[in-house]
Amino acid sequence: MSLVVGVGLRAGTPFAELQDLVTTALRELAGDVQLVVTITGKEHDPALQELVAQLGAELRTFSNEELAQQQVPTPSERVDQLKGTSSVAEAAVLATGAHLVIPKRRTPNTTIAIGVQRAAGYDLRDREVVQRVIAERRDVRRGFLDVPVDDVTLGRVLEAAHRAPSVGLSQPWDFLVIRDLATRRKVHDLATAQRDAFAASLPEDRRAAFDGLKIEAILDTPLNLAVTCDPGRGGRHVLGRHADPRTTTFSAAIAIQNLWLAARAEGIGVGWVSFFEPGEIAAILDLPAHIELVGYLCVGYVDEFAPAPELVRSGWAKRRPLSWAIHHEEWGRRDTSIVDDARQATQNAVPAGGQRVRVVVGGHVDLQEADVLAVDLGAERPPADFGVLWRPARTPVEAVEFGVEIARDLALQGVGQLVVQLAENSERAEALARGLQVGASACGLTHSSA
């Protein structure tokens, strides 16, 4: 830990008095003093000079105007009258950007305060640029220009991807750059077939909305990038992967995000396509059997970046409020209770239009009909099926919350009407059904019981 000692002292302060105060305080902390700070004019004080020499530290001074700007915990009116700043020791520590760990301590002739130095963040303008590229990154599927991406620019984008964090620094990614039209046509055929299959699985009104969406730009962009993952990269003892093999895929996905952001900064649009069965796309790309595809990206210059996601602008889906996503210390403990929040929101809810979903809570369900969503409350994870939501609520209170969340989540996905069917006779099932009604009211969904 790198420490900063702030000192205020009267002329003629004996060194022993200052040394005693500082040494006693430093015994409470682990770390080295890198910096001693004080008010301009005190830099030649003999006691201070001796302290700096003894500690092997650097001495820095701040003017009384700079010190006066600091918000200190222990201001002094007397010091203010004498020096034009209500603090010297504490203010000098804070003026370095350090975090105060020992507030002001004093002897008759001297005051000290100690802080720990923090690594510097970026200045405001740079922070705004970082936030801007994150906010203005878009998944782009339309408006690609017939302009090639040169190798130097592509190199910068791939360099950003390659700088991504990875489990055990295993760097499990590879980037397959595909320009060949024949290959892209084959990939396009796969995406088209998957698009048709997805459309066929949708309820009628949702299918009509989906028909208006563009889900890929494989042939519209000058190049496609397949980002792959080698789950075995790094051998047997990759640090951090032993307990969770998914971490390799996470690493490759983060590389894609780096790529996406760097491309945005270059004015290059990226559209991620996942309408593939993994084995089929791997065969077309002739991937070795141990290599997995993580992301297939359509890349090229675009005429513009839309201000909001296409799925939001088309009304297909909505953004989830950040406050729903943040839990403090325990799952479910949000800044506001999701149930109270939903009850309040009910008063202002605007009636929603859109898809009808029949939510069946508990029991055995026939998933043949496309508008059915089954909620399984059992302790055992059911086999993977997007028609089944597994919500093993631990208490009735949690069941209500899960119900509210399900309804709100469905509303974000364009659902306008809920039919709630109770297929299990239990307190938790009833609570979850109640939550569904509360959540539905909050989002303006029409809801009924079957």
Ligand SMILES: Cc1cc2nc3c(=O)[nH]c(=O)nc-3n(C[C@H](O)[C@H](O)[C@H](O)COP(=O)(O)O)c2cc1C
């Ligand atoms: C893993 C993943 C797969 C995606 N697959 C597709 C896809 O197949 N087709 C598509 O149009 N968009 C796809 N997207 C883009 C998302 O729809 C998009 O990120 C989301 O709507 C938010 O929009 P934004 O990226 O412009 O902020 C995918 C995104 C991710 C992260």
